[in-house]
Amino acid sequence: MSYKPPKVWKMDEENGGKFASINKPTAGARFEKELPRGEHPFQLYSLGTPNGVKVTIMFEELLAAGIKEAEYDAHLINITEQDQFSSGFVAINPNSKIPALLDYSNDKPIRVFESASILLHLAEKFKILLPENTPERTEVLNWLFWQMGSAPYLGGGFGHFYAYAPEKMKYPIDRFTMEAKRQLDVLDQQLEKNEYIAGSNYSIADIAIFPWYGMLVKGELYDAFEFLQAKEYKHVIRWADQLLKREGVLKGRLVNKTWGNENQIIRERHSGKDFENIDISYKPSAH
Numbered sequence: 695m696s697y698k699p700p701k702v703w704k705m706d707e708e709n710g711g712k713f714a715s716i717n718k719p720t721a722g723a724r725f726e727k728e729l730p731r732g733e734h735p736f737q738l739y740s741l742g743t744p745n746g747v748k749v750t751i752m753f754e755e756l757l758a759a760g761i762k763e764a765e766y767d768a769h770l771i772n773i774t775e776q777d778q779f780s781s782g783f784v785a786i787n788p789n790s791k792i793p794a795l796l797d798y799s800n801d802k803p804i805r806v807f808e809s810a811s812i813l814l815h816l817a818e819k820f821k822i823l824l825p826e827n828t829p830e831r832t833e834v835l836n837w838l839f840w841q842m843g844s845a846p847y848l849g850g851g852f853g854h855f856y857a858y859a860p861e862k863m864k865y866p867i868d869r870f871t872m873e874a875k876r877q878l879d880v881l882d883q884q885l886e887k888n889e890y891i892a893g894s895n896y897s898i899a900d901i902a903i904f905p906w907y908g909m910l911v912k913g914e915l916y917d918a919f920e921f922l923q924a925k926e927y928k929h930v931i932r933w934a935d936q937l938l939k940r941e942g943v944l945k946g947r948l949v950n951k952t953w954g955n956e957n958q959i960i961r962e963r964h965s966g967k968d969f970e971n972i973d974i975s976y977k978p979s980a981h
């Protein structure tokens with residue numbers, strides 16, 4: 695089907711895409727509402743999507759490492775209900791996307807948005823999961839920013855056209871499948887030579903990459919395991935399995951989830967007790 699763009703683009707309210715109802719070509723608050731605030735120094739406003747769980751994995755890793763100062767409240771931002779467009783949320787992230795964080799542990803609260811910025815902020819604050827010396831630190835940052843530049847092609851490109859678009863179109867699916875497979879091959883070659891993404895130590899680069907590419911090769915994203923022949927990326931699978939043994943990863947991936955088995959999701963997290971009746975083990979989906 696061919697499409698000739700008009701002289702001036704106009705928004706088509708009825709485009710039928712899965713998330714069409716929340717999309718508008720303008721930014722800013724759509725309604726007045728303050729955000730809730732819990733008792734901990736870190737207030738996270740998020741949802742258990744791959745971008746969201748990067749941050750909850752980070753917090754659970756910090757807590758698993760015994761850093762009590764990293765206690766956090768994770769408030770639910772339901773993006774399909776447009777919570778990301780409240781005046782309170784827009785004040786901490788003018789880009790209206792989860793995750794967003796308020797850090798009250800300083801004299802004045804600091805707002806932090808963009809998942810990599812949040813990971814970096816926490817790693818620097820607690821001096822953990824980011825090496826201090828320059829060559830190793832730079833390699834972690836290389837992969838952290840690789841993820842931020844690459845994942846939109848996987849999520850907004852491949853995932854959108856393969857799983858969410860109202861009709862299946864060959865051109866964008868071919869283009870973004872090729873890119874998704876190329877990115878998986880980049881990771882596979884890196885993980886053939888290295889235990890973790892940035893070398894021999896686990897870091898914030900692993901935390902950023904795992905929820906997208908680790909979950910993809912485990913068949914948990916877009917139901918695309920067979921289509922992408924994900925079994926070929928055996929080093930990425932080995933690494934994902936290794937991460938799925940970590941308490942921080944297992945716990946973090948359940949926080950701010952609104953879907954899945956009731957005993958494996960935590961809609962809002964306000965203390966470690968929220969995990970008491972939760973089964974944190976990884977249960978693979980069939981594929």
Ligand SMILES: N[C@@H](CCC(=O)N[C@@H](CS)C(=O)NCC(=O)O)C(=O)O
Nearest residue numbers: 716743745773790791792793808809
């Ligand atoms: N680059 C951003 C991407 C964040 C993002 O795309 N968040 C999505 C959910 S995964 C969102 O909030 N979407 C709501 C919307 O587009 O209105 C990050 O890594 O923090």
